[in-house]
Amino acid sequence: MGNLEIRDLNQSFTRDDGTQLVVLDHLNFDVRDKEFVCILGSSGCGKTTLLRLIAGLDEARAGSIILDGEEIRGPNPKVGFVFQEYSLFPWRNVIDNIAFGLEMKGITKEERYRSAEHYLGLVNLSQFKTSYPSELSGGMRQRIAVARALALEPVLLLMDEPFGALDAQTRNMLQKELLDIWDKTKKTIIFITHSVDEAVFLADRIIVLTPRPGRICQIFPVELKRPRDRTSVEFAQVRREVLDLIGQHCSIQ
Amino acid sequence: MSTQIMKDGKNWWLGALAIILALIIWQIIAAYIIRYPFILPAPTDVAAAFVTLVQHGTLWLDLQASLVHFAIGLVLALIIGIPLGIAMGWNRRFDAFIDPLIELLRPIPPLAWIPFAIIWFGLTAWSAGFVIFIGAVFPIVINTYSGFRGVPRVFVEAGKMLGCIRSRDLIRYIAFPAALPSVATGIRIGTGIGWMCLVAAELFGVSNYGVGQKLWWYYNIHQMDSVVVYMIILGLLGLSFDMIFRYYIDKHFLKWRTGEVA
Numbered sequence: 001m002g003n004l005e006i007r008d009l010n011q012s013f014t015r016d017d018g019t020q021l022v023v024l025d026h027l028n029f030d031v032r033d034k035e036f037v038c039i040l041g042s043s044g045c046g047k048t049t050l051l052r053l054i055a056g057l058d059e060a061r062a063g064s065i066i067l068d069g070e071e072i073r074g075p076n077p078k079v080g081f082v083f084q085e086y087s088l089f090p091w092r093n094v095i096d097n098i099a100f101g102l103e104m105k106g107i108t109k110e111e112r113y114r115s116a117e118h119y120l121g122l123v124n125l126s127q128f129k130t131s132y133p134s135e136l137s138g139g140m141r142q143r144i145a146v147a148r149a150l151a152l153e154p155v156l157l158l159m160d161e162p163f164g165a166l167d168a169q170t171r172n173m174l175q176k177e178l179l180d181i182w183d184k185t186k187k188t189i190i191f192i193t194h195s196v197d198e199a200v201f202l203a204d205r206i207i208v209l210t211p212r213p214g215r216i217c218q219i220f221p222v223e224l225k226r227p228r229d230r231t232s233v234e235f236a237q238v239r240r241e242v243l244d245l246i247g248q249h250c251s252i253q
Numbered sequence: 254m255s256t257q258i259m260k261d262g263k264n265w266w267l268g269a270l271a272i273i274l275a276l277i278i279w280q281i282i283a284a285y286i287i288r289y290p291f292i293l294p295a296p297t298d299v300a301a302a303f304v305t306l307v308q309h310g311t312l313w314l315d316l317q318a319s320l321v322h323f324a325i326g327l328v329l330a331l332i333i334g335i336p337l338g339i340a341m342g343w344n345r346r347f348d349a350f351i352d353p354l355i356e357l358l359r360p361i362p363p364l365a366w367i368p369f370a371i372i373w374f375g376l377t378a379w380s381a382g383f384v385i386f387i388g389a390v391f392p393i394v395i396n397t398y399s400g401f402r403g404v405p406r407v408f409v410e411a412g413k414m415l416g417c418i419r420s421r422d423l424i425r426y427i428a429f430p431a432a433l434p435s436v437a438t439g440i441r442i443g444t445g446i447g448w449m450c451l452v453a454a455e456l457f458g459v460s461n462y463g464v465g466q467k468l469w470w471y472y473n474i475h476q477m478d479s480v481v482v483y484m485i486i487l488g489l490l491g492l493s494f495d496m497i498f499r500y501y502i503d504k505h506f507l508k509w510r511t512g513e514v515a
Contacts, residue, residue, distance in 0.1 A: 075413040087411040101415035
């Protein structure tokens, strides 16, 4: 299961002069089990703030986040996170990075390696088992980070612009691979991006946020059949609709 | 790879050549210009003194005594310095509490502690060890501290998301390994400074043996060639400590630090 409910979520920070900076303003939405949701918005609209709250890395000022009936109050093994920055531990090789979470759970070496190898195979990097992160390209590191997050078998996978730093070709390839993985593992995925193209290619639904303060501007269902072809007329049509929406209603007033 | 070896080989020979040239020049100056071994013993005098010392001297006992002094100082510095650096790097309040005290004590030269070393520990190996400890502990504390401060937040958060929640686990599995290159640098610098304190720590007569003690003793009986032998021993030992460290650091950190901004 991986049903997520966001209820009346508010986040604000106190500036040095004592005034409040509202980052997220009364957010309400649901994410269904096994759904792929993209959160789309320009930089500074609170996308990452929202994801960190869902992860339990930060605490909200008000509102609640409920995963399968349980309120999230801190980092939780049911939630996996793929960071925007390279987050692999450089002192551990690939297999020990993927097995890290299982090691923390006290699972035996043999068993956690077997499991880690399975997820390494899922991201098609089995031949790099004993490599160190510094020996891998940026794209490979993010794939290993995906495998590491999956190894704990979370029900919900949070991804914070994981392919943001990659070149366009690598990015397209990893998007396809991610959809494959999603298809095989049936996770609920919340994926943050500022790329309309990426959101239309990946998502079942796109949640468009307005910048400062972050509010839901519109929730946009993407009805295109999978596998999607980003050069097709239908794809271009949907992309234009989303772009128009952002241009007309969801940009800075 | 092969060009790398050739390059290193060439550099190695250049270094050896410099040493040989320096020895030749030293020999010429000592034997033909100064001609007074008390002012400047020639390399041949030093070599002869070395042979005598190996045959009749107390070289091994001196080495043993010095290594004991050094080990006391260094082990104490590690036992106290690393946990202190970790605590300061991990806990901001503890840092705010202890940092002014450390900054106040740190600029006091280690040798200025010699009087109190003698009063507290007497003329024992422990007082020599204490002076070496003072020399070695601060670089270890400071580098451990800055290593912990420099742990990227994303590593700690990634650890938390993977079930590494308690401070103890975060320090052990995330922060310490991430800070280890910096800790190792601190130990290397601390070792070097501790070693430099050794001669002075042995000058005030904590034992009848010791490389530093003998250096002073041979000066008093005006055997300057033997003084040079002990100087060279001090240099070579310091060098080998450093090389052991460098080897260890390269072996353990190079494979994961390549491509990182170090």
